[in-house]
Amino acid sequence: MRRRFSLKCCLFGIGIPLTVWLTFNLVSWDLKLSANWNQPSGLKLRARKSLLVRKDKTNYSIEYRGNSPQFGGQCETISEVFNKALVKRYNSTVLNSLGIVSSPEDQKARDEGYQKYAFNELISNRIGFHRAIPDTRDPKCRGVSFPTIDLDASVIICFFNELPSALLRLVHSVLDRSPKQLLKEIILVDDSSTHDDLSCQIETYVNQHLQNVKFVRTPERQGLIRARVFGSHHASGKVLVFLDSHCEVNTDWLEPLLIRISQDPKTVVVPVIDIINHDTMEYQSSPLVKGGFNWGLHFRWDHLPANERNDPKLGAKPIPSPTMAGGLFAMKKSYFHQLGEYDVGMEIWGGENLEISFRIWMCGGRLEILPCSRVGHIFRKRRPYGNPIGGDTLMKNSLRVANVWMDEYKKYFLKQRPQAENVDYGDISDRLSLRKRLSCKSFQWYLQNIYPEQVVPGEDVKNSPPLPHHLPNKKKKPVVIKHGRLKHVASSLCVQSEKEVYTKKALLTLAVCDEKTLAGQKSQMWFETVDNELILAQMLCLDVESGTTNKSYARLMKCHGIQGSQAWTWTNKNGVSVLYNPASGRCLTLTSARPGGYLTLNLCTGTKKQEFTLS
Missing domain, CATH: 2.80.10.50 (Trefoil (Acidic Fibroblast Growth Factor, subunit A))
Structure with a gap:
């Protein structure tokens, strides 16, 4: 009798508490993984190769081998905490409260976020994957009935070491605000991010939660230009829509782009780029402007000419633009390939937006900004990552642009940037052959017919000066x-x-x-x-x-x-x-x-x- 009583004591006195303790710790451990999805898992995983870029002195080519590489191990999963039914509208007051640094841990997270991503990670993570944003379109664009559109779109988003909350908020905004019949797919191109843990988490989240999203990865760092070409070859939609990885699309953003392309397959269209404040994540409306460039081949925003500013249809009517910023645009897939895709002889980033802008206009196409399509973009003050190949890629790329497309006007570029004289810009014979094959017009024709506002050095200034920085800011009297x-x-x-x-x-x-x-x-x-x-x-x-x-x-x-x-x-x-x-x-x-x-x-x-x- 005494022995049975001792065994019962052991079972109830030790066994049950131990079971409860183990269960509690397992649950706590699982919740911790879900709550801290953005913390490094410590995994160092490599991808199998599916793309090779071969370079030599005479040729640049891209080869595709096999399917998209996958990670071979396990990583922490990202929990979908913010459901569509719980979408919140974050005004400036709420966003400010989300950014308050109240502890050393907050300060560390904020500082590391600015160092890695050049914007406020603290607020971005606290917002989550879904949020309501203001409809910044002109009233003339709202409440309209769209005609039947026989095109569908592949949205291509290339990223390198991007903050998961910012990237996945973009993905969800595209899924939430795009008609299903028009959105063929979203293609996420991981350009061999070095933050393997975060990249693995993003891929796992996509595979577990997002059915209409493809995740592909380059075997080694290609840079934005080649990564976009890589993504385009995985696309099955009739239209390619390229978006930067830190954006959020607005209401009815996709329909105007596809309608305009259906009307003219050789028209390349750009949404109005609204501002997402890099400090507060507040979504802010941008004024209507058009793209230009200076003779150092830096992109700039220009005022609209008086005749366009006074047009009663301004706000809904397409705006012809000499150039585009390059981060966000749409064009028919067949036309993208017919026009020569990107110049893959360019390195990493820079100058590709002007090159494709010149090529569109000079080779029979058209470039327009559509005010009825709005997409927000985080304008960072700096690029948070370096150049893996070294050197000034913008200089090299701009020199290729000048030598292929600018004819005798390249002398003005060299006067602005004389150091470019000694830069090796590689072989451009294939791009010159492309220009000849497409029967492209001269750069003089481009200046006279597409960008007459541009002042050629030595000529009189005839128009209003360009706007500084990435977007115009008219200084007004404080209220x-x-x-x-x-x-x-x-x-x-x-x-x-x-x-x-x-x-x-x-x-x-x-x-x-x-x-x-x-x-x-x-x-x-x-x-x-x-x-x-x-x-x-x-x-x-x-x-x-x-x-x-x-x-x-x-x-x-x-x-x-x-x-x-x-x-x-x-x-x-x-x-x-x-x-x-x-x-x-x-x-x-x-x-x-x-x-x-x-x-x-x-x-x-x-x-x-x-x-x-x-x-």
Whole structure:
């Protein structure tokens, strides 16, 4: 009897608790894998070769062997946390709250994200794979009935070391916002990413969750140009749509592209490229412009001519464009191959957009921007990865463009970039033969008929100057929504410049509030604008000192009007009103709550050192 009682004690006293403990740990381990899908798994897996690019002094060729390579091992899986039924609309306030850095772990994730991807990984991961974005089309484009379209599209997305949340959000946006009968497939081309763990996770997710998506991989790094050619040879749709890997497509984006191509198979079409802010992930509308170039063969955006700006159909009517940015466009598959695909003698990236733009116009085609199709794109300030072959690929590629297509006008390119004289640009005989076979027109014809706005050196300037950077930004007068003294609540001290209000780079400090004298009213008066700027005495903007991640001071700088480091939002953190800077992910913080104490930016913890008001 005693022995049976002891055995029962063992079973119930030890066996059952042990079973519960093991079950709990197994479940916890599985949940951890699902929750932390973006963490490295440590696997170093290689792909089998399916494409070879052979290069020698006289020829460039591409060979395809076998099927798409697959990873041979196991990797962590990506969980589909955000269901379509739970799609959220993230306004700027919500996005700012998602970017708040509240802990050293947040700061590490944010810093590593900018280093790897050149945009805010913290917010991108927190958004998930589905989100609602504003319909930025002109009202004339909305609510229309599309005719029957007898074309279908293969959407080709090439990527190299892309953030999974950004890439898969693009994929889901295409699936969510494209008619099934028009979307033949999505082809993801992994250009031999070196982040094997993330690439493996993306492939596994595609295989498990996405039926209409193909995943293919190059055996070695090819660069954007050859990777796109590789992807096009895997496509079965009648139209090829190329998208960069950090985009999101908008409402009814695909139909206008296919309709225009069905009307004229030799028309290459480009959506309007909206902006996805690289700091906040906010989706922002872009104005209507067209593509151009300077004589250094750098792409630029140009103003629309007066006759196009005054057209009552502007906003819905196709806009002929001399060039395209190259990241997003659609053309009939048969025409892409007939026109010579890309120049695979080019390396990695750069210049291919101008080359194909010149070729389209000069060889009998047409290039248009369609305002009724909108796609958002993350415009990064830098390319987060290097060039595996070394050298200046943009220089080499541009030199090939000049020697194949620009005729006597290439001299203007060489004057702008004289260092190109000594650059080996490889063999171009096949491209010259292509130009002859297609009976292409001269570059002079292109300038006179397609880009008359372009100023040839030595000629008089006849048109408005080009727009700087990737998109136009007209500087406008700040719209003030509130003004008053910026006060630290606990100390009742006011924020002012350590120097005169017009002194750039001056640090900010606390001082006794002076509401009586004219000098005090000027030096301590802040103006908050509709663009989230804080301007001292209507002179200089509150800005963030760059160049350090451990300690950043608040300072005064000339207002540039493009937000970024000069954007400040009021956010509630632990019941405290804090000033949050989305560009840094940090909050305005005191070093000392007494006169003379400087202001820095620190982790947003909601302490009394971070509580401010504007009154």
